[in-house]
Amino acid sequence: MILVQEHKEPQHNLKTEKFLTPKRLSLALSQHAGEPSTPCVSLGQEIKEAQNIATSSGYISSPLHAPCDGKIIAIEIGNHPVLRKSECITIQCQANNKGYPSLIKNIENTTKESLLKDIKDAGIVGLGGAAFPAHVKLNPPKKIDTIVINGCECEPYLSTDNRMMIENLTEIFKGIEIIAKIIEPNEIIFAIESNKPEAIKKLNLFINTKKFGFSKIRLSVLKTAYPQGGEKQLIFSTTNRKVEPGKLPLDIGCLVQNVATAFAIYEAVYLKKPLIERLVSFCGDALLKPKNVWVKIGTSLQELFDEKILEFKEEPKKVISGGPMMGVCLDNLNYPILKGSGGFLFLSSPVSEEKEYPCIRCARCIDACPMNLLPLEYAKIIKKEKYNLLTDLSIKDCIECGCCAWVCPSKIPLVHYVKIGKKYEPKNI
Numbered sequence: 115m116i117l118v119q120e121h122k123e124p125q126h127n128l129k130t131e132k133f134l135t136p137k138r139l140s141l142a143l144s145q146h147a148g149e150p151s152t153p154c155v156s157l158g159q160e161i162k163e164a165q166n167i168a169t170s171s172g173y174i175s176s177p178l179h180a181p182c183d184g185k186i187i188a189i190e191i192g193n194h195p196v197l198r199k200s201e202c203i204t205i206q207c208q209a210n211n212k213g214y215p216s217l218i219k220n221i222e223n224t225t226k227e228s229l230l231k232d233i234k235d236a237g238i239v240g241l242g243g244a245a246f247p248a249h250v251k252l253n254p255p256k257k258i259d260t261i262v263i264n265g266c267e268c269e270p271y272l273s274t275d276n277r278m279m280i281e282n283l284t285e286i287f288k289g290i291e292i293i294a295k296i297i298e299p300n301e302i303i304f305a306i307e308s309n310k311p312e313a314i315k316k317l318n319l320f321i322n323t324k325k326f327g328f329s330k331i332r333l334s335v336l337k338t339a340y341p342q343g344g345e346k347q348l349i350f351s352t353t354n355r356k357v358e359p360g361k362l363p364l365d366i367g368c369l370v371q372n373v374a375t376a377f378a379i380y381e382a383v384y385l386k387k388p389l390i391e392r393l394v395s396f397c398g399d400a401l402l403k404p405k406n407v408w409v410k411i412g413t414s415l416q417e418l419f420d421e422k423i424l425e426f427k428e429e430p431k432k433v434i435s436g437g438p439m440m441g442v443c444l445d446n447l448n449y450p451i452l453k454g455s456g457g458f459l460f461l462s463s464p465v466s467e468e469k470e471y472p473c474i475r476c477a478r479c480i481d482a483c484p485m486n487l488l489p490l491e492y493a494k495i496i497k498k499e500k501y502n503l504l505t506d507l508s509i510k511d512c513i514e515c516g517c518c519a520w521v522c523p524s525k526i527p528l529v530h531y532v533k534i535g536k537k538y539e540p541k542n543i
């Protein structure tokens with residue numbers, strides 16, 4: 115793991131804001147890992163907030179819901195902040211925020227099956243970045259003895275998890291209770307990095323004074339390093355168990371859930387509220403005031419500036435969907451917020467030099483790689499298009515954390531090469 119400049123101030127310490135009255139929303143059907151959802155509405159149809167507008171298309175898929183009352187004005191290919199283009203449902207918004215009173219008091223008398231159905235029907239996906247459908251992750255084929263709740267948020271700039279742990283801890287713990295009821299683990303570990311003192315103080319107080327519907331939970335305060343919040347790194351840091359190459363956390367009895375996902379699970383079960391809003395970090399030195407804002411899924415970046423929710427201090431030289439380590443550059447502001455969008459960065463200068471120099475074989479990329487891979491070899495092989503040579507180099511285990519590229523003195527875009535390598539690696543490997 116590496117140390118990177120955090121850039122979490124000032125948004126880290128500011129109360130969250132809300133913008134829940136957009137004029138128009140664009141909902142990509144590819145919001146999650148797995149198969150894109152399938153539209154179940156038609157052009158011109160009037161819809162109500164929380165109505166299902168696209169159904170899941172397979173085992174690893176998730177439904178999509180209307181974030182507001184309105185009318186379907188397009189179902190066509192539109193902008194996607196990660197894939198560039200995807201089929202999208204566009205809604206002209208008419209009314210927002212119908213309100214979601216709590217429908218149940220506790221989950222004691224609710225079955226696991228019913229909880230999983232609520233989570234599936236609400237379209238909950240992992241909000242830590244991967245957007246993996248939560249009902250699939252919470253129905254593992256093997257016994258899980260340890261749940262790790264991920265509050266690390268190690269990517270520089272981003273601070274939504276920190277704010278949620280400060281502002282929404284009760285709801286997060288109700289979500290953890292639901293997860294624990296479904297999985298029945300022996301232990302729950304709440305993991306957080308040491309750079310979040312206010313959240314740590316609240317968590318300590320909460321864990322030591324409240325009663326929960328699960329027995330064993332402990333707080334694990336980890337050193338601030340990148341990528342501490344990566345699933346495999348987090349499991350090793352908290353349990354000392356290693357997920358071997360090609361294996362999954364469930365193979366060693368572990369399951370990791372992000373704090374924001376726990377919050378969304380609480381809303382799905384207690385409020386019957388689908389995943390139609392999320393907290394997003396808007397940061398970077400090109401913004402007048404970096405902040406964390408609750409927005410409807412599908413809100414465009416452009417509308418946030420049009421409505422003066424965000425303002426530029428100066429014209430950005432670089433706009434990134436995500437953080438500086440794993441994010442994707444955007445060429446304009448006409449991109450919608452996805453279920454998995456944790457943040458957007460607006461920078462007054464490029465993050466790094468664009469020009470690539472020859473490899474000097476310094477091995478810094480190898481030392482920095484948290485997965486013990488050989489990024490310099492990937493770049494060499496991929497430049498020569500000898501993809502079959504990737505066979506023995508476990509390229510699939512690369513988590514695209516960006517540590518190798520960050521430390522490379524020759525500015526070689528190593529993650530870019532990895533992405534190409536993963537795409538062209540022979541499939542029978």
Ligand code: SF4
Pocket residue numbers: 472473474475476477478479480489490493518521522523524525526
């Ligand atoms: S860090 Fe860059 S220059 Fe050094 S070995 Fe790796 S790829 Fe080559």
Ligand code: SF4
Pocket residue numbers: 482483484485486487488489511512513514515516517518519528529532
């Ligand atoms: S090779 Fe992959 S896992 Fe290793 S440092 Fe580079 S991006 Fe991260």
